Amino acid sequence: MPRDLTPAADTADSSTFRAALRREKLAARMALEHTTHAELSARLEAHLEIFLLKISAMQPENTLAFCAPVRNEFDAGPLISRLIQRNLQHGAQPTSQCIWRAAMPIVIAPDTPMIFRAWTPTTPMSRDRYGIPIPTAGEQLAPSIVLLPLVAFDGAGYRLGYGGGYFDRTLAIQVPRPLVIGVGFELARVPSIRPQAHDVPLDVIITEAGSMEFFVR
Numbered sequence: 001m002p003r004d005l006t007p008a009a010d011t012a013d014s015s016t017f018r019a020a021l022r023r024e025k026l027a028a029r030m031a032l033e034h035t036t037h038a039e040l041s042a043r044l045e046a047h048l049e050i051f052l053l054k055i056s057a058m059q060p061e062n063t064l065a066f067c068a069p070v071r072n073e074f075d076a077g078p079l080i081s082r083l084i085q086r087n088l089q090h091g092a093q094p095t096s097q098c099i100w101r102a103a104m105p106i107v108i109a110p111d112t113p114m115i116f117r118a119w120t121p122t123t124p125m126s127r128d129r130y131g132i133p134i135p136t137a138g139e140q141l142a143p144s145i146v147l148l149p150l151v152a153f154d155g156a157g158y159r160l161g162y163g164g165g166y167f168d169r170t171l172a173i174q175v176p177r178p179l180v181i182g183v184g185f186e187l188a189r190v191p192s193i194r195p196q197a198h199d200v201p202l203d204v205i206i207t208e209a210g211s212m213e214f215f216v217r
């Protein structure tokens with residue numbers, strides 16, 4: 001899907017607009033009932049799995065970074081656990097093997113890029129300064145794919161997060177840049193998030209309704 005990657009011009013009220021939008025969309029996601037959240041998550045997971053398997057057919061070895069879910073986010077953990085489990089199931093057939101590794105982002109210090117630490121379903125976990133579950137220890141990895149939670153997103157492929165700027169700073173220094181996939185629910189969609197110069201556009205957005213691809217391979 002083509003898009004104009006030029007961010008919208010700054011306006012005097014852009015910060016106020018984005019702060020209000022963040023509050024609105026977080027409240028809408030937090031208000032999802034358990035059954036509705038489960039239904040939306042199952043549909044999102046199905047679309048995400050199809051897309052990731054398509055990527056693995058072109059690039060058999062991948063390190064997939066994801067965040068532990070907070071504030072009623074979509075939980076990618078079960079799907080990633082299944083992908084890792086397939087490594088073991090395919091171990092006797094190396095010619096058909098697709099190798100998946102997983103990692104989680106770690107905040108080292110405020111206003112600095114994050115690192116990515118290896119994760120498996122049995123990895124000991126702790127919580128960071130923001131209360132987010134992270135691996136207690138482990139190898140530092142460079143992800144080839146990054147899943148980003150969406151507070152809000154628009155049709156041009158821009159994402160509104162929690163406002164800390166951690167992912168924008170981190171992705172700006174990744175060489176080569178990983179494939180960046182925004183994952184979230186359709187309720188987060190807006191006409192525009194009013195992107196700013198520092199906002200890193202997404203390569204793909206996946207919701208319960210399907211996927212939008214902005215990259216060319």
